Amino acid sequence: MSTKSLPVDEATMLSLAAAYPTPFHLYDEQAIRANARAFMQAFAWVPGFKNYFAVKACPNPSILKIMKEEGFGSDCSSLPELVLSQQAGIVGEDIMFTSNDTPDEEFAAAYEMGAVVNLDDITHIDSLVRSAKMPELISFRYNPGPDRTGNAIIGNPVEAKYGVTTEQLVPCYLKAKKLGAKRFALHTMVASNELDGSYIVETARMLFAQAIRLKEEAGIRLEFVNMGGGIGIPYRPDQKAMDIAWVSSEIKKLYDQMIVPAGLDPLRIVFECGRMVTGPYGYLVTHVRHVTSKYKNYVGLDASMANLMRPALYGAYHHLTVVGKSPSDSDGVYDVTGSLCENNDKFAIDRKLPEMVPGDVVVIHDAGAHGHAMGFNYNAKLRSAEYLLQSDGSVRMIRRAETMDDLFATLDF
Numbered sequence: 001m002s003t004k005s006l007p008v009d010e011a012t013m014l015s016l017a018a019a020y021p022t023p024f025h026l027y028d029e030q031a032i033r034a035n036a037r038a039f040m041q042a043f044a045w046v047p048g049f050k051n052y053f054a055v056k057a058c059p060n061p062s063i064l065k066i067m068k069e070e071g072f073g074s075d076c077s078s079l080p081e082l083v084l085s086q087q088a089g090i091v092g093e094d095i096m097f098t099s100n101d102t103p104d105e106e107f108a109a110a111y112e113m114g115a116v117v118n119l120d121d122i123t124h125i126d127s128l129v130r131s132a133k134m135p136e137l138i139s140f141r142y143n144p145g146p147d148r149t150g151n152a153i154i155g156n157p158v159e160a161k162y163g164v165t166t167e168q169l170v171p172c173y174l175k176a177k178k179l180g181a182k183r184f185a186l187h188t189m190v191a192s193n194e195l196d197g198s199y200i201v202e203t204a205r206m207l208f209a210q211a212i213r214l215k216e217e218a219g220i221r222l223e224f225v226n227m228g229g230g231i232g233i234p235y236r237p238d239q240k241a242m243d244i245a246w247v248s249s250e251i252k253k254l255y256d257q258m259i260v261p262a263g264l265d266p267l268r269i270v271f272e273c274g275r276m277v278t279g280p281y282g283y284l285v286t287h288v289r290h291v292t293s294k295y296k297n298y299v300g301l302d303a304s305m306a307n308l309m310r311p312a313l314y315g316a317y318h319h320l321t322v323v324g325k326s327p328s329d330s331d332g333v334y335d336v337t338g339s340l341c342e343n344n345d346k347f348a349i350d351r352k353l354p355e356m357v358p359g360d361v362v363v364i365h366d367a368g369a370h371g372h373a374m375g376f377n378y379n380a381k382l383r384s385a386e387y388l389l390q391s392d393g394s395v396r397m398i399r400r401a402e403t404m405d406d407l408f409a410t411l412d413f
């Protein structure tokens with residue numbers, strides 16, 4: 001079980017919803033910091049452990065600065081994400097550049113910034129050399145194909161566009177070495193929103209086995225293995241958060257069984273998690289606009305899938321709290337919608353919720369990762385503001401809401 005609580009008491013939440021125009025995203029700094037520290041602590045046995053926070057999960061410089069202060073790096077997939085990282089003070093090898101279908105100019109920029117370049121394909125060696133040059137440190141993304149079953153969201157590795165195959169792996173490193181690389185790393189990402197810790201442990205086993213193989217077959221000694229992101233969060237109250245301390249202790253056992261006897265100790269282990277770092281500590285705060293009865297009962301919020309796309313895109317569950325109203329026997333069954341002209345613009349379908357009236361405050365939980373970031377402007381919806389609930393209890397705007405001028409800025413009238 002995971003409890004779905006608010007970051008402040010109900011009266012404070014109501015006053016925040018009255019003080020700031022809704023909808024808005026609210027992030028709980030203290031909880032994010034505590035969570036980041038627990039992650040670092042769980043892997044304290046790994047020398048040089050680092051999580052490179054996936055910028056795409058929450059691309060806001062104020063959040064990235066918190067990541068930096070907690071000792072995290074950043075994981076970037078595009079030039080704007082590289083720039084955001086740098087602006088937040090995350091530089092050099094604290095940036096992991098894990099991209100795919102990458103334009104030459106982004107390879108060049110990542111090289112210039114001294115980021116760790118993590119290549120998605122064997123042909124990208126030539127692209128990198130053409131656009132910049134072979135860096136001293138190079139990483140490759142591994143796709144195990146039929147050797148590994150993927151999880152539900154990311155799918156079967158054989159069908160995935162990402163990474164180099166088992167067969168291509170040794171040739172990749174040998175080619176990079178010939179072109180001047182001196183330090184090597186191996187990456188994979190075979191899970192998304194995974195809650196089963198043993199899946200993560202098996203990923204470590206897979207990477208350790210490839211580390212040993214690279215040593216034996218190619219004389220390549222890896223500096224680190226990158227487990228990627230993909231650790232899930234319990235979106236549903238009946239789900240349980242992954243036990244990271246258990247995962248770490250199981251990985252340590254594998255390290256002692258595989259890496260140490262192979263003479264590969266020390267081998268750094270790193271992650272690129274986004275969702276599990278900020279996801280549970282972000283809230284989308286909304287007001288009820290209309291309550292209607294057609295063939296079903298509808299609650300229309302002032303937020304829409306333009307503010308949080310996951311329910312519409314993946315059918316994802318997000319828990320809802322009607323602030324100040326507790327569940328009771330008189331609860332109704334509602335579809336909770338936004339205002340887009342799209343019938344899948346629903347935050348919940350057939351959800352049992354307290355009876356609502358226009359003006360009620362509804363908080364949508366677990367919106368702290370892949371939430372605001374996935375926002376868009378369809379139906380000419382304006383993207384909302386983001387606020388940080390700071391560790392001292394005060395609230396600071398960290399991104400203003402879009403205006404019509406922002407929306408029209410790229411147009412020629």
Ligand SMILES: *Cc1c(COP(=O)(O)O)cnc(C)c1O
Nearest residue numbers: 054098229230231272273274275
């Ligand atoms: C999306 C992504 C991540 C982060 O995934 P989370 O589910 O947020 O942990 C990390 N690495 C890569 C390559 C990704 O595409």
